[in-house]
Amino acid sequence: MTENIIDGKAFAAGLRARIADGVAAFVAKAGRAPGLAVVLVGENPASQVYVRAKHKATIEAGMESFEHRLSADTTQAALLALVAQLNADPAVDGILVQLPLPRHIDENAVIAAIDPDKDVDGFHPVNAGRLATGIEGFVPCTPLGCLMLLKDRLGDLSGLNAVVIGRSNIVGKPMAQLLLAESCTVTVAHSRTRDLPAVVRAADIVVAAVGRPEMIRGDWLKPGAAVIDVGINRIPADGGKSRLVGDVDFVSAAAVAGAITPVPGGVGPMTIAVLLRNTLVAAHRNADVPFEAVSL
Numbered sequence: 210m211t212e213n214i215i216d217g218k219a220f221a222a223g224l225r226a227r228i229a230d231g232v233a234a235f236v237a238k239a240g241r242a243p244g245l246a247v248v249l250v251g252e253n254p255a256s257q258v259y260v261r262a263k264h265k266a267t268i269e270a271g272m273e274s275f276e277h278r279l280s281a282d283t284t285q286a287a288l289l290a291l292v293a294q295l296n297a298d299p300a301v302d303g304i305l306v307q308l309p310l311p312r313h314i315d316e317n318a319v320i321a322a323i324d325p326d327k328d329v330d331g332f333h334p335v336n337a338g339r340l341a342t343g344i345e346g347f348v349p350c351t352p353l354g355c356l357m358l359l360k361d362r363l364g365d366l367s368g369l370n371a372v373v374i375g376r377s378n379i380v381g382k383p384m385a386q387l388l389l390a391e392s393c394t395v396t397v398a399h400s401r402t403r404d405l406p407a408v409v410r411a412a413d414i415v416v417a418a419v420g421r422p423e424m425i426r427g428d429w430l431k432p433g434a435a436v437i438d439v440g441i442n443r444i445p446a447d448g449g450k451s452r453l454v455g456d457v458d459f460v461s462a463a464a465v466a467g468a469i470t471p472v473p474g475g476v477g478p479m480t481i482a483v484l485l486r487n488t489l490v491a492a493h494r495n496a497d498v499p500f501e502a503v504s505l
């Protein structure tokens with residue numbers, strides 16, 4: 210059964226093509242390209258891959274990419290000074306500091322230093338507050354990408370029971386807010402939740418963002434449920450190699466789910482596509498050009 214698999218890679222490619230059209234229209238009106246600054250501190254191998262992919266996607270969409278790679282021993286003060294410089298730069302519409310940061314740097318302090326109107330990651334407390342209160346702002350890329358995939362597959366979500374497993378600031382909490390705004394009945398489950406399988410079994414929509422490889426199994430699911438797997442876990446594979454798996458046991462879950470995202474190729478590619486979308490929106494706001502929604 211493959212018709213229940215949600216192809217996030219293909220959806221993201223379509224979204225990126227629509228964004229590229231939106232960028233061309235913006236350039237014609239504003240006389241400049243949208244600019245995205247990405248800051249990487251240290252040499253985390255996964256972060257290096259993601260930052261490279263962001264640079265490539267930004268250029269391919271017709272935007273300006275400003276990459277800042279800082280050494281792992283960069284001080285918090287130096288990073289905050291760079292953020293202040295990017296906040297003041299009119300060529301920079303969006304700022305993203307790649308996470309995780311080295312342990313000696315306070316992530317919350319860095320996120321709070323980003324101008325909320327350039328915070329294309331949607332992590333700033335002002336944007337979290339805007340999302341929680343229904344005010345327009347920037348929404349974190351991964352949960353917004355999950356919502357796009359769900360709406361594309363299910364249409365109207367109102368009245369559905371949704372469970373979000375995981376309560377992080379960057380996925381679980383904003384995902385719950387987005388589903389609530391779509392009039393779902395939302396449960397946020399976490400490490401202290403009692404009888405998680407029973408909670409999951411009551412859900413029409415399951416969003417797994419818990420960071421534990423293949424934890425959610427098919428026999429936990431309500432038949433026909435839509436399953437969005439945000440997990441990206443590298444586990445040992447045969448021949449001393451490793452392979453990528455999600456938080457959902459894909460084989461058993463795909464046999465029960467009405468729709469399911471794979472890992473890789475599900476939610477991951479949406480994160481970068483939505484980042485471009487948020488940057489395009491930021492550019493319109495900063496240049497005071499009305500945003501004609503690239504059908505998103």
Ligand SMILES: Nc1nc2c(c(=O)[nH]1)N[C@@H](CN(C=O)c1ccc(C(=O)N[C@@H](CCC(=O)O)C(=O)O)cc1)CN2
Binds near residue numbers: 330350351
């Ligand atoms: N400042 C931020 N830091 C981090 C974010 C973020 O949104 N903002 N999210 C993650 C990492 N991330 C983007 O930064 C990201 C993760 C995964 C993918 C992706 O396309 N994954 C592929 C598999 C790639 C692989 O082989 O490793 C997939 O799932 O198909 C893109 C972006 C943490 N940090």
